[in-house]
Amino acid sequence: MAGTAAVAPTIVARAPKALLHDHLDGGLRPSTIVELAEAAGYTGLPTTDAVALGQWFRDSADSGSLERYLETFSHTVAVMQTREQLARVARECALDLAADGVVYAESRFAPEQHLAGGLTLEEVVDAVLTGFREGEQEAAAAGTPIRMRTLLTAMRHAARSREIAELAVRYRDEGVGGFDIAGAEAGFPPTRHLDAFEYLRRENAHFTIHAGEGFGLPSIWEAIQWCGADRLGHGVRIVDDIATGDDGIPALGRLAAYVRDMRIPLEMCPSSNIQTGAARSVAEHPITMLKRLRFRVTVNTDNRLMSGTSMSREMQLLVDEAGWTIDDLRWATINAMKSAFLPFDERLTIIEHVVKPGYAALGAHG
């Protein structure tokens, strides 16, 4: 019966997908890193063999710690310092996602990390937006249309969040959907960046916050109740506020209830969470319990390079290891589209004209 049989990889590949949490500097093709490093004279790579390099990223990111996981980004950021490098990486990102069946994606990066080659913050953003536009055009011509948006990230250990928030507002009509903070979570609470969030709220702008990944409930609570985040990056530790009683019935604490009641989207990234130690396995990942409890769950890649993953792979893992059905994949995709930092009418158009017909053709039910 449709919706209950295990979903075959060919079906997952064809399913329309929506991606809210993907890092531009965490999704480079290994071959591109090797080429860009050689052309730029960057000699810091652990190997110049593309296959071995891909493996190196996956192994190094498999560290059990968010801090060590983040160290691997020094190599990708090193080859994203010129206009051409940034545009190429963005173009390839759009093409790779489109080839994987992603129809809508928000890709994020931290402009402040791309100034070493002398570019200004504006030039960095322009270069990335140019690359996304090229990728969109080529993907459409290849018969795999994708709509790309970018989120501008500020690094939580640094002190440029207000400036980056202003940049996000300045570019909001050019393809920037919103703002985010990322980087090590423990020791860097989101309230350090309160002025940036207050500014964004006054500007009617959108933002998400990485919270509840490398640190627990206090981080989620601050992100929502102090900072006013529209969405949570990961948010996986919200399960710490859900107790299972003797009767087996889950009881939600006040914060978990708030997140569910307010339909706050959770940008969940199973493979990344396993690598950083935020979850033990896909089978035990809280995403499936949260889906059952009907939180606003979405499925995401986080860093395709570091996790050796794709949207299809994350979905297939949930199918194979956590029993997700095609109806579940459809539900998560519609959740993501409902939560996108895109005008409401455009969200509806993608849901009604792309996502629903795409899943209907695969036998899924609403």
Ligand SMILES: O=c1[nH]cnc2c1ncn2[C@H]1C[C@H](O)[C@@H](CO)O1
């Ligand atoms: O999962 C993550 N948690 C916190 N920070 C992250 C994660 N993935 C990537 N980052 C950081 C490293 C990148 O250089 C930065 C901007 O994309 O965001």
Ligand SMILES: [Zn+2]
């Ligand atoms: Zn992330």
